[in-house]
Amino acid sequence: MNKILMGVLMSALVFASCKKEEVTPDDPTTSSTPVPLVEVSSMTNASNQTVTLYSESSDLTTGYTNFYVTVIDSLGNSVESANVEYAPLMTMTSMSHACPIEQPTFDAALGKYKGALVFIMSSMGGDWTLDVSVDGVAVQFPLVVAESDTRVVGNYTGTDGMTYFVSVLRPTNWVVGMNDWEVLIHKRASMMSFPADNDFTIEMVPEMVSMGHGSPNNISPVSIGNGHYNGDVNFTMTGDWRMHMTLSKVGTEIHSDAYLDIVF
Amino acid sequence: MKQVNLLVTLVLSIGSFYAISQDDSTHIENCVLAEEVIIRGTIRKSNGQSVEKVNDVQLSVDKILGTTCGVSLIKRGNYAQEPTVRGLNAGQINTTIDGMQMFGACTDRMDPISSYVEPNNLNSIGLNLGPNDEQFGSSIGGGFNFKLLKPTMNAEKFISGSIGTGYETNGNAFRGLALIQLSKKKWALQANSIYRKSENYIAGNNREIHFSQFEKWNLGVSGVVQITQNNTLSIDYLQDNGSNIGYPALTMDVSFADAKIASVSHHYKNRDRFFYELETKAYINFIDHAMDDTKRPSELVPMHMDMPGTSQTIGFYSNASFRVAKKHFIKVKLNGYVNDLHAEMTMYPDFGAEMFMLTIPDARRMLVGIDASDKYYFNSKLNIVYGLRCDFSRSSIITLTGRQTLTSIYNGELTKVNFLTNGFAQANYKLAKNTKATIGVAKAARNATLQETYGFYLFNRLDNYDYLGNPEILSENSWNLNLGAEYSGSKMGLSVQLFGYFFTNYIAGTKQIDYSAMTIDASGVKHYVNLDNASIIGTEIKLSCTIQKNLLFTSVNSISYGVDDENIALPLIPPFKSINSLKYNWKKIRFAMSYTTGTKQNHVDFEKYGETSSNEFNVLDASIGRSFDFKTSTLILHLTAENIFDAAYSEHLDFMSINRQGRNFIVNLTYNFN
Numbered sequence: 001m002n003k004i005l006m007g008v009l010m011s012a013l014v015f016a017s018c019k020k021e022e023v024t025p026d027d028p029t030t031s032s033t034p035v036p037l038v039e040v041s042s043m044t045n046a047s048n049q050t051v052t053l054y055s056e057s058s059d060l061t062t063g064y065t066n067f068y069v070t071v072i073d074s075l076g077n078s079v080e081s082a083n084v085e086y087a088p089l090m091t092m093t094s095m096s097h098a099c100p101i102e103q104p105t106f107d108a109a110l111g112k113y114k115g116a117l118v119f120i121m122s123s124m125g126g127d128w129t130l131d132v133s134v135d136g137v138a139v140q141f142p143l144v145v146a147e148s149d150t151r152v153v154g155n156y157t158g159t160d161g162m163t164y165f166v167s168v169l170r171p172t173n174w175v176v177g178m179n180d181w182e183v184l185i186h187k188r189a190s191m192m193s194f195p196a197d198n199d200f201t202i203e204m205v206p207e208m209v210s211m212g213h214g215s216p217n218n219i220s221p222v223s224i225g226n227g228h229y230n231g232d233v234n235f236t237m238t239g240d241w242r243m244h245m246t247l248s249k250v251g252t253e254i255h256s257d258a259y260l261d262i263v264f
Numbered sequence: 265m266k267q268v269n270l271l272v273t274l275v276l277s278i279g280s281f282y283a284i285s286q287d288d289s290t291h292i293e294n295c296v297l298a299e300e301v302i303i304r305g306t307i308r309k310s311n312g313q314s315v316e317k318v319n320d321v322q323l324s325v326d327k328i329l330g331t332t333c334g335v336s337l338i339k340r341g342n343y344a345q346e347p348t349v350r351g352l353n354a355g356q357i358n359t360t361i362d363g364m365q366m367f368g369a370c371t372d373r374m375d376p377i378s379s380y381v382e383p384n385n386l387n388s389i390g391l392n393l394g395p396n397d398e399q400f401g402s403s404i405g406g407g408f409n410f411k412l413l414k415p416t417m418n419a420e421k422f423i424s425g426s427i428g429t430g431y432e433t434n435g436n437a438f439r440g441l442a443l444i445q446l447s448k449k450k451w452a453l454q455a456n457s458i459y460r461k462s463e464n465y466i467a468g469n470n471r472e473i474h475f476s477q478f479e480k481w482n483l484g485v486s487g488v489v490q491i492t493q494n495n496t497l498s499i500d501y502l503q504d505n506g507s508n509i510g511y512p513a514l515t516m517d518v519s520f521a522d523a524k525i526a527s528v529s530h531h532y533k534n535r536d537r538f539f540y541e542l543e544t545k546a547y548i549n550f551i552d553h554a555m556d557d558t559k560r561p562s563e564l565v566p567m568h569m570d571m572p573g574t575s576q577t578i579g580f581y582s583n584a585s586f587r588v589a590k591k592h593f594i595k596v597k598l599n600g601y602v603n604d605l606h607a608e609m610t611m612y613p614d615f616g617a618e619m620f621m622l623t624i625p626d627a628r629r630m631l632v633g634i635d636a637s638d639k640y641y642f643n644s645k646l647n648i649v650y651g652l653r654c655d656f657s658r659s660s661i662i663t664l665t666g667r668q669t670l671t672s673i674y675n676g677e678l679t680k681v682n683f684l685t686n687g688f689a690q691a692n693y694k695l696a697k698n699t700k701a702t703i704g705v706a707k708a709a710r711n712a713t714l715q716e717t718y719g720f721y722l723f724n725r726l727d728n729y730d731y732l733g734n735p736e737i738l739s740e741n742s743w744n745l746n747l748g749a750e751y752s753g754s755k756m757g758l759s760v761q762l763f764g765y766f767f768t769n770y771i772a773g774t775k776q777i778d779y780s781a782m783t784i785d786a787s788g789v790k791h792y793v794n795l796d797n798a799s800i801i802g803t804e805i806k807l808s809c810t811i812q813k814n815l816l817f818t819s820v821n822s823i824s825y826g827v828d829d830e831n832i833a834l835p836l837i838p839p840f841k842s843i844n845s846l847k848y849n850w851k852k853i854r855f856a857m858s859y860t861t862g863t864k865q866n867h868v869d870f871e872k873y874g875e876t877s878s879n880e881f882n883v884l885d886a887s888i889g890r891s892f893d894f895k896t897s898t899l900i901l902h903l904t905a906e907n908i909f910d911a912a913y914s915e916h917l918d919f920m921s922i923n924r925q926g927r928n929f930i931v932n933l934t935y936n937f938n
Contacts, residue, residue, distance in 0.1 A: 175665070175668045176620070176621055176622070177667075177668035177669045177672050178671035178672060178675070209616060210567070210611070210613035210617075210619060211567070211611070211613070211782070211784060212784075213780040213781060214780040215780070216778065216779045216780075217672065217673065234671075234672045235672070236669075236672050236720075236782060237611075237619045237620060237621035237782070238617065238618065238619055238621070239611070239618065239619030240613075240616040240617050240619075263616075263617050264617075
């Protein structure tokens, strides 16, 4: 009899101890796999090199957009040490302009040149083209850019009379909780020149637009160079978040009501 | 006294209780801080005699607990009221069903465990008033154990059972119930079921309380088989499905609250042996709960939302009892469980994206506890019982989404390991033939609840704040002191209890000034912290008098008083309440009249705890019952008039001071057969 009793007791213990393994279900937000690239187009330039342009989505939208390039010479070899440059142009009926550019550099891990553009308007206003030059020899890719669903880039005229473009670094992978995030600020020096501006102080306040509340423990982005500002934003839930930003330069408020919208 | 069939008897230690009985109890009982409310069935006293009692199984658990000394109910609606003990609530008390740990799934505490059992399921309700040798887990203030009804082997008849129906005019409430037992020499089966439905009830002054409806059905099945003379195996299954439950004091209702509870147990008993009893149970329970705002008028719902939650507990316990000497008993208990809580919220704005968040972000607690108690009868006058309990628990967040969610408020280690020790000692001394005194001291401790540890913007309607959990919260501790004196004479019984709970690391919410509330119209955000100290003191006085043969008067009185470290009134502390009843038996007719009064509670604090004062109340109830005996069956007819004078009143723990039921006429008909 005692054996039976011990058996019952032991099985109860085993039963209890069996449950100690924690189950961590797969979660899409953990995936560190690189974003799959989509070929935009491929062209042969005057140097008989095949220049192929890639993006992270077949649907280009306004805002910060990474572009990748491979250069293959006539022998089929990858050219990895060329001087590759982007020159975007928006041609409108009365005028034309460029947009903020992050010139590409070769990314050995990807085997591609990687750079970025910040589309400041969609193709509704005219035609976007991107000249990709390899050691000064260019090919031109026509691009169709749709308006982003949310405000991921905004232009603000500051108290100093200058126009600034504020955009959010993409791609993004927002989760409920604390998120690392980066915004970029570019100044419009001319219609063809949009240099990065590292001199801002940003004070950021997120707002859940549908409900009017904010979130605690945010860290306003600070400059890390190249026009990038890095900070932490706390999303306590999914939904429509508006990132209110006050932009200042050496103590002078440049713009008090800049904002970007994030939806996830 | 021996010939009277409705009398005060059965004096259990420090907390006495009153039940129908055939005999007078003179021996010293288990000296535990425990009471037992017998619902239906038999309890065996240590002198070997049995006391049988059939309470009115048509009553709700809420009504039974509401008239139990020391218990006050937090009322959010006409359903699932949350029992508190002497001003202690939620994580401070431990609620179990047949020793099975179970945790409500609702983030607004709409589903206390007591809402998932029905008197029809129960043999009795055990009420523990602090750490003692009846406990099933660590707590500050003891708690409840709902003891399920077991089928009886070797009963007189193979088939027995009962059916019943009841109707209440107030709320147009209907119920129907049935119970059947099959009994053979070596096995028995029992099944019981109840269905309840109520529309909105009417408070005093003819005011309808909207969203106070409910509907539920409940099914209990159990079987027991005798393997050998001293060994039995049993299985129990309980399912409770509530639907369309209104909570007038809250901003949302409940579309469904479903619980499934299953267990298998082994019981060994041999009274002649040193190792005389071993009970082992393995169990699982699951609660699926969903809040609902779709029935509310749209102008009162700023935004539609879904708030489902689940709770699953898998566990076991094993209780061993030893008789060291004739008057010396040792109990050793081992228990463990794993509880998983998940609660989420999705809000649907008129414009814009859906909003989703985890409000209990997939929290898990694993706990293993062991306790031992030693009871020793020095002589016929003095006995002592003392014991020690140790709990080891590990709390964690088991999904990545959950862990990410909590980065919003906390960036440290979320997994928490905690070790608790509880100790108690109690002495009963018989001063004279009918008089005894009790002193009890306990060092109590409890884990912070998973809500207090990991809750994420849980709205509390009482103070209108959103609450954040605090993963660094420490265990709450208290020193409990109980002093009791009891006289039980042939014509009169009197029991006076004084109690005090002296806390350290009392868990309460404090305002987070810079945080913005998530809930629309909430006043702000609080998070849980440990207050240095707090205390609750109080007294319970019970009196019973046999005025003349067949006429019994009982009076149950209680009051609690609580302050925190800044001498500010603690919330949810019941003021003075007195329940006085007269019972008279004439042949087979039973008359009863009950007068309940409560004083106003002005010892409240709005600024810190959001609580407002409450008014006094007076309520008069009366009932008449008649049983008709047939050859092998009994028909019991019960007529009750509640709140005869239609008082418009609420008690202090009633959320938003929503008035309770006005005048109500109840007719219950129960047919027992065997």
